[in-house]
Amino acid sequence: MATERIGRREALARLAALGGLVLVRPRPAPGAEPPLKARWDALTPEQKARALRNYRRWKSLSPEERKRIRRRYKRWKALSPEQRAFIRRNLDKIRAMSPEERRALARRLRRWQSLPPEKRREYRRRLDRLMRMPPAERRRTLDMLRRWRDLTPRQRDHIRRRLRRR
Numbered sequence: 001m002a003t004e005r006i007g008r009r010e011a012l013a014r015l016a017a018l019g020g021l022v023l024v025r026p027r028p029a030p031g032a033e034p035p036l037k038a039r040w041d042a043l044t045p046e047q048k049a050r051a052l053r054n055y056r057r058w059k060s061l062s063p064e065e066r067k068r069i070r071r072r073y074k075r076w077k078a079l080s081p082e083q084r085a086f087i088r089r090n091l092d093k094i095r096a097m098s099p100e101e102r103r104a105l106a107r108r109l110r111r112w113q114s115l116p117p118e119k120r121r122e123y124r125r126r127l128d129r130l131m132r133m134p135p136a137e138r139r140r141t142l143d144m145l146r147r148w149r150d151l152t153p154r155q156r157d158h159i160r161r162r163l164r165r166r
Helices: 008-019 036-041 045-060 063-078 081-096 099-114 117-132 135-150 153-165
Strands: none
Touching: 063 117
16 A cells, blocks of 8 residues: 655545544633633733742652642642631731731640640530530630639649649
């Protein structure tokens, strides 16, 4: 069988005749994202510069770091819009804190993370119980906790001893 040399167009035309090959690019479905080039062209110069910085930073990451980031992104995308809004509000609150407040928050978080799992579960149960209290009772309980926190260690020990005697 002799092979004839044909051009790309001719080859595509023959394939189309044989198998119903579609020679036109399908239009995106209504509401689908525009092609990448159109999205890139729509960016401002600042957005393009930021995207390039992020891309370079991404390329500099190790495969393990990229994998970790992908997992976190998938978890983020799996959250409901309400959960994401809650997280964004908390991040805004953290950003509004003074550096000292952020350091104190970081210390509390490290303390929390160092707790054994059973202690964390116990604290979560207590918080859940507190949140289910009627508002007036919850305020009284929180007020007592604040007063307890304001006591000196000596005053706390004195109260503990008195409670044990009962």
